[in-house]
Amino acid sequence: MELPELTILGRQMRKEIVGKRVYEVGIANPKCLNMTFEQFRKTVVGKTIKSVESRGKWLFIKLNSHQLLFNPGMGADVIHFESNDKLPEKYQIKFDLEDGTGFTIRVWWFCYLHLMPEKKLGEHKLTAKLGITPLDKRFTLDYFKQLLSQKRGNIKSFLLDQKNIAGIGNVYVQDILFNAKLHPKRKIPSITDTEIGVLHKSIKSVLNESIELGGLAYEKDFYGNKGGYGKAQYKIAYKPGKPCPACQTTIQKIKTGSTSSFICPTCQTLDK
Numbered sequence: 001m002e003l004p005e006l007t008i009l010g011r012q013m014r015k016e017i018v019g020k021r022v023y024e025v026g027i028a029n030p031k032c033l034n035m036t037f038e039q040f041r042k043t044v045v046g047k048t049i050k051s052v053e054s055r056g057k058w059l060f061i062k063l064n065s066h067q068l069l070f071n072p073g074m075g076a077d078v079i080h081f082e083s084n085d086k087l088p089e090k091y092q093i094k095f096d097l098e099d100g101t102g103f104t105i106r107v108w109w110f111c112y113l114h115l116m117p118e119k120k121l122g123e124h125k126l127t128a129k130l131g132i133t134p135l136d137k138r139f140t141l142d143y144f145k146q147l148l149s150q151k152r153g154n155i156k157s158f159l160l161d162q163k164n165i166a167g168i169g170n171v172y173v174q175d176i177l178f179n180a181k182l183h184p185k186r187k188i189p190s191i192t193d194t195e196i197g198v199l200h201k202s203i204k205s206v207l208n209e210s211i212e213l214g215g216l217a218y219e220k221d222f223y224g225n226k227g228g229y230g231k232a233q234y235k236i237a238y239k240p241g242k243p244c245p246a247c248q249t250t251i252q253k254i255k256t257g258s259t260s261s262f263i264c265p266t267c268q269t270l271d272k
């Protein structure tokens, strides 16, 4: 789950759960908590959900004087239920709200579900240094240029580092770089102003297109519906061996540090 999926989930959760009180909570994988389950339960039960905001790959669920911080890790199905609905077969986390509705969470691999007093939010190491998201009004071209001017590493690592920009992961970054004709290993100081302009636009257009289509095709939204952004929308992402949509060169899969990258070796050259 990256920014589009969390943005959509945040919107839908806002509509369904804000203003409701937590009646009960069940958690089968207490390792995702930053405290014992008993402490967590004692703090959460009886609290009213005041707001739900998404920021990058995190959801901030405000409960009176606390913030519940959720990060789905590799992915999670966060599914809403009404009082008579059949629950999903598998889930590890369940929130019951006092009106009989609620939501379950099935975590694919690991997740974070951290509770912080509002006043101590700045002490939460994983979110305190999050950058602004590309959909934030403050994410202007000037802001982006300024951010890049202080960096020397490669562009892909920069885009994936949540402290720089919050919300881009290894799925969307592929076409974001392809649109800007940038090789993932391109060193930031060598990138021209024109290229930065195209990259800035590409970040917004790729993420916004996915939001319009309901997010990634293999992820579910709050109502259990899958998104519409899949292989048909990908340009070079996860298409090794296929022709580049711009120049027909065969798309390659390469290693870039700990992540895989998909590139068109003609459109995204390194020797600039």
Ligand SMILES: [Zn+2]
Binding pocket: 244, 245, 246, 247, 248, 249, 264, 265, 266, 267, 268
């Ligand atoms: Zn190409």
